[in-house]
Amino acid sequence: MFGEEELVKVHKNRAGIIGNIMLACFGLILARLWYLQVYKGEQLHQFSIQNRLRKEVVWAPRGQIFSRDEQLLVDNIPRYDAIITPQYLLERDETIPRLEKILSLEPDTIQKLLKKNANQATYRPITVKKNIDFNELAQIESLNADLPGVSVQTFISREYKDKDVGAHLLGYISEISQDQLPKFKKRDSFDYRLGDFIGQFGVEEQLDRYLRGVNGHEFVEVDSRGRRKRYINTDNLFKGIEDENPTQGMNVRLTIDRDMQLAAYTALEGKVGSVVAIDIETGEILTMVSRPAFDPSQFSRGLNPEYWRSLITNKLNPLRDRNIQEHFSPGSTFKPVTGIMGLEENLVDEHSDVVCTGSLKFGRKAYHCWKKEGHGSTSMVKAIRESCNIYFQKTAMRTGIDTLAKYAHLLGLGKKTGIALPREVSGLIPTEEWKKKRFGEEWQPGETLSCSIGQSYVLTSTIQLAQAYAVIANGGKIYRPQLVKEIYNEKGEITQPFKPELVSDFKFKNPNTLRLVREGLYQVLNNQKGTAYYRRGKGLQMAGKTGTAQVVRASADKVYQKCDQMEYQYRHHGIFVAFAPYKNPKVAIAVLVEHGCSGSGAAAPVVEPVMTTYMKKYQPELYLENLELEKQMGTSIAPAAKVVPVDVDVD
């Protein structure tokens, strides 16, 4: 038997072994910790960051768009979407119906949505409802704890102050769709993401890279239930993880005048057509309105499918910008081109009168003047004033289509104006070569006659007509139409001033050319025999030309049929192009009213209020001068009721 103390001593050996085993065990632990914290530390550290930090996009506020007189046209407003992150969606049986109730969705909507997106990563948020209202927003935010996995995402959407007015010009932004993604990525060599907003129309599209700004990002801490809070990097735990503030997009000041826009829009009420006003000395676009239009705000707020369907099924195609995306026969508004050709080519002069008998036989075909009985002896000025077909046809007869085309081109017709807007059409000024290429046929001299009065193959757009008349008014200078006056940053520093861009400057050989043509145009509005005498307005001193373009090639009897008795789609287009003031031209305006029957009846009344707005606002002195002048001449009294004899309308 051992004594107690001896017993303890006997076991000392084992105690020592236990001590050593314990040391070994802790050695093992420390080795493991070394492995995790030092060997794999960096990697696990990254894991821990990714685990909780989510990089979220902070949308850059898009630049604002202003009118030339600095009135706000396009602004940003926040838009809220309700989203679900399936990863964090807990207690589905309760959460989903709760959310459906708040958003007043049909039961099962969300389940279906989840099923549809079942094969995407669960951390990817799914949009449940776009553009929720404030009530819904407030409910989601206050029930946050009972709605695990549900959150609200903020976007910036666009607000177009005047809604439909100038919609085509301003354009819209909308989300990049799946099929658009590769296209835009390639175009801008920028890594767009699905759901990024991008300008897809008008100025928004054309100036997208300026307006867009640079999105920032912020790091948001997300806990294991999906609750998020802003990560504040105060402790400098994670170097290199910094929020990045977005850079606001550039602001744009357009050349557009808001008041003229509104006047044009109002004047086009109930009509289908377009209005362009150009500053003849700079090429700046003052007005550009097309109707019917659409509300561009809708596109950045999650387009309502019904609204979209109503736009694309509308036969009048509200999405088309009739200023630049449509061309048509200019009709009589083309006659000054023929007139210029005649004078410049010395085919006619001030004194060479042509007798108009109401029709002209050429080859086997008879060409009719709109005035059955004819204009009689007709000079250049009279021909323009009264829109005599025969005068211009006889002039054109003496030369070929190519000469005519040369002058049309000099005025900018038949080619794109180069306005900074997408999808501009070029129109068409035919040549012999063109016809051969296009149809493989020889040019028929008779076709030159049709072309000389703006028919047959000749096609122009509204903006081209405005530009052509601007060239007549300014003496041969073609300016590229400008939409942007300047682009400036949020501090107001101009980063991109736009200067007038002279495309060509033609010097007329014949000093009488412009004088006679302008005189004729002036008399259209200011001579009692002029085709638009009753549309001259007050204080405008306009010079212009009416035009009526046949939509279908009409036989002779159709020409004389009353237009308003025809079916809508067969009615003539009404066109009116003018510049003012006559003595000191500043602005040119072109108006197209589709199926409006006549230029003087449908289009000229649109020009008048737009021009009046311009004169009052930008040329108040000239306006007063004009009023005074008209008083002296006794022509200022416009007819009390603008009831215009119908036959005057046909030109």
Added chain:
Amino acid sequence: MYQSLVAYLKRYDFSFIGSFFAIFLVGVLNLYSATHSQTHDGLHMLYRSQIIWWLMATATAIIVSIIFNPKTFERVSYFAYGVTFFLLILVIIMGDVGMGAQRWLNFGPIRMQPSEFMKLGLAMALARYFSRVHPERELVLKDLIVPGLIAAIPAVMVIIQPDLGTGMLLLLIFSMVIFYKRLKWKTIISLIMAALVGGVLMYNFGLREYQRKRIHTFIDPYADAKGSGYNAIQSEIAIGSGRLFGKGFKNSSQASLQYLPENHTDFVFAIFNEEHGFFGSMFLVLLYLILFLRLIWLASSVQRFYDSVLVIGITGIFFWHTFINMSMVSGMMPIVGIPLPMMSYGGSAMMTYGVCIGMVTAISNSRNFFN
């Protein structure tokens, strides 16, 4: 009177209570850090109750160390074992279900986990048994039958609660004691072989599905990263992301964002690692090692064999908890619910440790007093 008090205090062994306090202090700060942001779950005040538990445990330790003589422990050994055994039976009959297991007993406001007390009860019973029955003999297999039952019966009762971790812990305490009691190496080897075979059989027939899953998860936690492997991965991420120096006090992102479940109990070590890094953990491990080595030293320097075995048993309690917890949190063992002594939140455990500390202090003091 004053002089004798001074003399008493001079002989009083403060090392265990000091060590107990040191680890607790680290633990309660860590607990505060781990839970301070969990206001919505009401966990942010947890550190206060932990302090209260510690105060009670320390008071108990001091009282035990002052008023009890180690001989008293020896006398009440079987009684203490019997009482805790009875409580374990009560748990089976009327225990409270918490966290999917029946572990708790409610006596009015007091809520306790008898399996915690059983660890100490077992250590006492084994000390008593081995100090009386052939204390001088090297153990062979047949000597293990009676003490084996003393350990195995409560262990099985705990395992079926089910609380595999604590059950295993009882067996590990038992192993440490019999190893100390000079179990023959030959027997040790054959027992290890038997344990391996038994383990395989146990795995196939004796474990519940969730326990089996834990083992699967341990082998490849990333196979089910969002499910049962979640804790293991998050724990490793927390530890690893601490790197050498840690993210600093209250800066555990894994904890404050609740990526670590139960971060106030089983996973406190992960939080500690995340916030204090490798050097911090070295410091903590050192604190534990000081306690354990001091205990081992004490076991070899007492006069009475019962005291010696009891100290080894208590060492086993502290050591196995610490080692298993650290191993599982750092991914070296499957995740079983074993808290880290003095660091994890838990009243019953803290009280048990308080009693243990009191007993070893009393043993140490008695050694000095009778010298």
